Amino acid sequence: GLDTLSYANALKNAMREAPDVIVIGEIRDAETMHQAVAYAETGHLCLSTMHAANSYQALERIVNFFPESSHRQLLSDLAMNVRAVVSQRLLVGKDGKRIPAVEVMLNTPYIASLIEKGEFESIRDAIAKNETGGAISFDSALLELYKNGQISEQEALKNADSESNLHVKIRLLEGANYAAGHRETLSMEDDKDEDDNGTVFGA
Template sequence: MVLRTITTQIPKFEDLKLPPVLKDVTLTRRGLVILVGGTGSGKSTSLAAMIDHRNENSYGHIITIEDPVEYVHKNKNCLVTHREIGTDTNNWFAALKNTLRQAPDVILIGEIRDRDTMEYAVAFAETGHLCMATLHANSANQALDRIINFFPEERRAQLLMDLSLNLKAVVSQRLVPRTNGKGRRAAIEILLNTPMVSDLIFKGEVHGLKDSMSKSKEAGMQTFDQALFDLYEAGEVSYEDAMRNADSVSEFKLNVKLNSKRRASEDGRPKMELSLQRISGDKETDKSSEDQPATFQNSQPAADSPPKAVITGR
């Protein structure tokens, strides 16, 4: 039996330390936003925080379609309608089909599991709504590969064009243990639909997205390895845990070796401390020889030799 602790309190952006660029993504008027990650990666929690931010900082009607409902949002500046599969509606198809009749501004789909759900998600974005959904995948690249593979070959060209026009962001995350042992921190990969990204998606060149992310950090994008590097530099996660979660261990190691101030200080600290101890020890030796007795530490006099003083730098 596996038990998971589920909290009903909706966390804030600041609580989860989500990247600020996601606030802008959440408040966008229309488009498709997909949060991806493995089971237990915290994507539903991050999505709840994003919906709550929209609820507090915008106006309109938010509809959530989930199985089951994980977080209950109270009406703030928005009217929030929760629809649970099997309770409020018979199935996913009926819920998705009737959603637009309720005049929503934001539509949350708990999970995209098949082609039909994906078609509705794209259609919602095309018709001027903000659609937010989750998908099981390990990265933004893998998420797009999985979406493409939902559809037969003859429909993929149209799908790629629709995604290039309507996709706003793909947010992927993994949870990494904190160095202090108190909980975990989310390492977040962010793909934003810039003109370059849109062109790559339109051409079906998904393999080129990671390179585009790594070179567009000033635009708010970042890869997993960059996110892990930042968490390591901030002292949030350990070097070992960061490597375990890196997409490319060799690239992460090289980045740390060339650019990490934390690693440089950790590697240099023993040498620096030893030098300081030697200098301090020399000064103490000169001073103690004049007016203070020497301090002994674990010394044993030999049977036929006088005691030998061991000077410490303390």
């Protein structure tokens, strides 16, 4: 390009520009990933993308860039420096248009410990059990889209991380909605009975 001799050269020399934020278009190899971790270790915010189905698979893919002999140190570096992983899936909405379902993994102390131990599959449940501060699992995001009438049940289940778990949550949601509607109907009937049985005063 006009500003650098090569992609690799740009990665190596980015720090000389005293950046506040470094954006790497896509991480496709170990060299790029290594440089991204190095940026984070020096206190710089580094943003990048990669192809992965969800948060924990993104972490697995990062680790698989490197030989097994370096995994222990890499896991420690990731646990300390990763701040968040945001994953997106494009779904077909009820109106036929594309709509994103977004998972957000925030690096809490518990998730950091899972990363350091390489227990990536446990991260999905960890996100679901502690959806605070903006964190949300894919299945919760799908349930919210279904609840708001934006996607069908079939579309939600097809894209779920755990189809069986999401199916149960949808049934529970429908049961709660039915119960709420039934209570409202009974309340309206009670109000009507009170009106019908009211006392009329007159001469």
